[in-house]
Amino acid sequence: MSQKRTLAQKIIAKAAGCEDVKPGEILVCKVDLAMAHDSSGPRRWRPRLEELGTGLWDPDKVVIVSDHYVPAVDAESASILKLTREFARDYGVKHFYDMRGICHAILPEYGHLRPGLFVAGGDSHTPMAGAFGCYAAGYGATDMTAIAATGETWVMVPETIRVDIDGRLGDGVAAKDVMLSLCRDLGMDNNFRAVEYGGGAVAAMSMSERMVLSNMAAELGAETGLIAPDETTLAHIRAAGGVVEPDALQWRSDEGADYCKSYHLDANELSPQIAAPHSPANAASVAVHAGTPVDQCYIGACVGAKLEDLQMAARVLKGRKVADGTRLLVAPSSAKTTEAAAKDGTLSVLTEAGAVIMPSGCGACAGMGAGLLAAGETCLSSTNRNFKGRMGHKEANVYLGSPYSVAAAAVAGVIADPREMLAGAKEAA
C-alpha cells in the first residue's frame, strides 16, 4: 500500500519518477518549468553554458523575465537588459517577457502555472507559484545553470508544516498581515521544509491573496509554500489561458498525511500587522507603531502591488489626499495590472490622492530601481523584506505592512490603523 503523502511529497515523487518518497532522502527531479530574471539569469547562465558547451535543455520550458533592472537607469543596467534580450534570441526562448512586469506575477498572468508542476526559479520568491499547487522553489546561479542545461535538480525531500488559517479576516486585514504574524510566530528558520496553507480563511481568499501566503513562505525560510488547488485556482488558470488537466484537483495532501508541525491561526482575531526594521519577524499589531512618522509610502513588489493590492489602497485613498511631507509611490506589479487598474478607475483614485505611478518592475524593492531612501528616512512598504540597506541607505528605516496600512499611513503621514479609515469611508458612502 502506498504511504499517505503530503502535496509536496506527491509532486516530488512525480518529478523524481518514484512512488514513495521519504523526508530527508535526496532525489533527482525533472523540472517542468524554469524561470529566471535579468539579474539572476542570462548574464550568469551564458558564460557557464558556453563553458559547458551546451544549450538549454528545453527552451519551451524556460521563462525569462526582465524585471529587476527595468527600465534601465544607467548604462550598466541597459547592457544587462540588452544581454538578456540577446540571450532569449540566441537560445530560442519564446517565453521572454521584456518589461511586462515582475517575474512572479508574469508566471500566472500568462498561464504558465498549473497544479502539480515542479517549478525552479532563479529568485528566492519563486515559492509564490505554490499558490497554484506547484512545488516552486528558488535556486542560486549555479543550480539554475545546471537546471537550464539538464532540466534536472536534486531535492532533499522536505517535511511539511501545515498552517491552518481558520475563521475570516476582518475588513482592512489582509493576507500580508497573516504572513507578518507568521514570520514572528513560526520564525524565519524553517529551512528544508515545505509550508502548506489551508483552512476556511484560505479557501475564501482570492488567488491574489493566496499568492501573498506562498510568496512569503520565502521569509519563513521554507522550500516552498503550497496551497492545494480548488475551483478558485482553476478558474484563475483558465482565465489566464492556462491548461487545466482533468486530474488537477487531485493535487492535494492525503487525509492523514504526516506533518512535522501543525499550526493554527484564527483570522477573526488578527489585526493589521506592521513589521519594524530590519526584519519581517519584527511584526506587531499596528497599534504598537501607530503615530510613527513616515517620509515615504511604497506600494510595490511581486507580493504587494497586484491589482487587488492597488484596489485595497484605493479603498482607503478614495476622496482623501496624501499628507504633506509624505510621498506615496505605486509601482504596479505588471503591465496587465496597470492596464486593469486604469480600466476600472483604481489608478485615477490613486493619482487624485497624490500617488506617483512608477514603472512595473522590482524597482525600489530590489534597491535597484527608483524610489530609494536616504539615511534617516522612514518608509512603510507593501514589499516582503526590510533587511538593512535593501531599499536604499543602510541607515533608512523600512517598516512592512499591507497595502491598506501603507495607504492609511500615506493619508495620515504617520503609521495608522487602516480599519478606522475604511469605516469612515463606509459612513461617507
Add this chain to the structure above:
Amino acid sequence: MEGAGRAWVFGDNIDTDVLAPGFLMKLPAEELAKHCLEAVDPDFARNVAPGDVVVGGENFGLGSSREQAAISLKVLGVRAVLAKSFARIFYRNAINIGLPALFFPDVDEITAGDRIVVDAGAGRIVNGVTDKTYSVAPIPDHLMHVIAAGGLMPHLKTRFATQCSEA
C-alpha cells in the same frame, strides 16, 4: 593530528551580508574574501589557514541567494562548515561550489582554536583537543560526488564530456 584544521566559532544567524558584504559584491572573489566575516571577526580573513573549519549556530547563511557567501569561505581555504542548521540556498550553494556543509548539533562543544578533523562522506567529526568523536548525518552520496568533482560546474563538465564521447 593529520588533516586537522583549527575551528573558527561563530554564533547564530551568520547572514550572507556578513559572509560577502553586499556593497563589495563588484570586487573579484579574492578581494571580496578578504572581507568575509569581518563584521563579526575583523581578523578572520587574515588569520584563517587552508584546512580550517568554520563552526556556526542556527540558520547559517541566511539572507540572499548570492553564491559569493560560500565562495569567499572556499577561497580562504576553509575545508568545511559545521552548523546546527543552514539556510537552504546557502547549503545548496556550498555543495555546488564544493564546500562540505554538515549539520552538527553539538557545535557548543567546540571552542575556537580546537583541532578538528572532518570526514564529510562518513559523517565523522573529531575534536583533537577534547578527543571526542561525533557522528553526524553524512553528506549524501549524490552530493559527495559533486563535492569530489570540485563543485557542480566541474561535475557537469564531466557529464557533458561523457555524453559527447558516448555519442
